Amino acid sequence: MDTVQQHMLDSYRAARTGEVPPPLPGTHDREVLRGIRRRIRAWTAAHRPPLA
Numbered sequence: 001m002d003t004v005q006q007h008m009l010d011s012y013r014a015a016r017t018g019e020v021p022p023p024l025p026g027t028h029d030r031e032v033l034r035g036i037r038r039r040i041r042a043w044t045a046a047h048r049p050p051l052a
Contacts, residue, residue: 003025
C-alpha cells in the first residue's frame with residue numbers, strides 16, 4: 001500500500017468515526033528534514049575531536 005492509499009484509508013476511517021482527518025502526505029516533510037539536519041549539527045558539534 002502506498003502513501004496515497006494509506007491516506008485515503010485513514011481519511012475514510014476518520015470520517016466514519018468523526019475524527020479529524022490526517023494531514024496530506026508530504027505536508028510536514030520540510031520541517032522533518034530541518035529537524036534531522038539540526039540534530040546532526042548538534043551531534044557533530046558535541047562530538048568534535050579536541051583540537052591538538
